[in-house]
Amino acid sequence: MLHSVKFLCSVARLVHALLMSLCSPRTPPAPLQQVQAIIKATKVLRPASMAVADHDEKPRPPPVLVLPPALFKQGEKGAKARGRPSRLVIPPPPVAGRDAGFDPFGEAAAADRVAAEVEEQGDGFCVASRRGVRHAMEDAYGAVADEIRGESRMAFYGVYDGHGGRAAVDLVAERLGKNVVAAAATASPGDELGVMAAIRQGYLTTDNEFLSQGLRGGCCAATALLKDGDLYVANAGDCRAVLGTRSGAAIPLTSDHTPARDDERRRIEAAGGYVSKGSGGVWRVQDTLAVSRALGDADMRASGVTGVPEVHAARRVTADCAFLVLASDGVWSKVSDQEAVDAVIARISSCTEKTTASVECCKALVALARSRGSRDDITAMVVDLQRFLLPR
Structure with a gap:
């Protein structure tokens, strides 16, 4: 008996949520006849295992709630009415590499193809x-x-x-x-x-x-x-x-x-520059150039x-x-x-x-x-x- 009460309470909350979603500011309230039709169309499927005495200690699987198909169709229309962003169309990149022989970006684009x-x-x-x-x-x-x-x-x-x-x-x-x-x-x-x-x-x-x-x-x-x-x-x-x-x-x-040479590093530092060794182990001038x-x-x-x-x-x-x-x-x-x-x-x-x-x-x-x-x-x-x- 307790399980039946809980189930009915769940159905009531579900119907209330459906009514709230249907009664949005942009959608007029559903007529009473429409709500009653939805409730009548709602079916509760009880597995055979639920046909046991209330005093049975075995766990009972929850009932399955099946909503009418018309409700899903109405939800889809509502989603379309609210609007959905169109898919982004990204064009494929230009062909570059061994077959092209050059890259279309940077200075190479303006110069002769190399x-x-x-x-x-x-x-x-x-x-x-x-x-x-x-x-x-x-x-x-x-x-x-x-x-x-x-x-x-x-x-x-x-x-x-x-x-x-x-x-x-x-x-x-x-x-x-x-x-x-x-x-x-x-x-x-x-x-x-x-x-x-x-x-x-x-x-x-x-x-x-x-x-x-x-x-x-x-x-x-x-x-x-x-x-x-x-x-x-x-x-x-x-x-x-x-x-x-x-x-x-x-x-x-x-x-x-290269800045790794001691004489080149000393010459760079004497001229006012500095030499550093990056995480990759490459010595660079001003953290940039790998040659001196x-x-x-x-x-x-x-x-x-x-x-x-x-x-x-x-x-x-x-x-x-x-x-x-x-x-x-x-x-x-x-x-x-x-x-x-x-x-x-x-x-x-x-x-x-x-x-x-x-x-x-x-x-x-x-x-x-x-x-x-x-x-x-x-x-x-x-x-x-x-x-x-x-x-x-």
């Missing part, structure tokens, strides 16, 4: 480049060959790694080689210090050309100048040059300019970042000098100097032509870096040094 993959077999050199996961390809390269003073041969090669957009790397790739070659052509034969000063001047001229245009971003570089049988290398930033010998040894010719030297980066000059390169003394090209590897940080962050030389030698051995400046050598370096998880832009260049070996 290929995501580049392979070139040049005169005495080869290069391969692959875009990483960033919004635009910011690596580039350059090669300038010039015949001067009769039998003397001069050539320039460079690999460039931009940041903050393509403006800096585009200008450096276009102007640096020409500026260095023009300055070095005025140096006297055998004047090692004069050639080194000319290389430095070529870097500074290019840097000033970029800064004078008020462009943003910066660019790291590693370059090689071959003149009168001598090899000169220079760098600004974390691009690197490594010599591969015929005996298979790897000889690093440059040192990366680069062409451009006008907003970082007050912190000690400079475009002045580190120019290394000449090295005579001998019979043991097989090739030179120039590559961006996308390679060196995952591949050591010796591993890079080993990869080139292994690819030369497997090629039927046995030529040093084969694009397959560069592709092997790119593939090795990518297989180890390099997500950066990757550019690798191999120069055949035997072409510049002077006869005795």
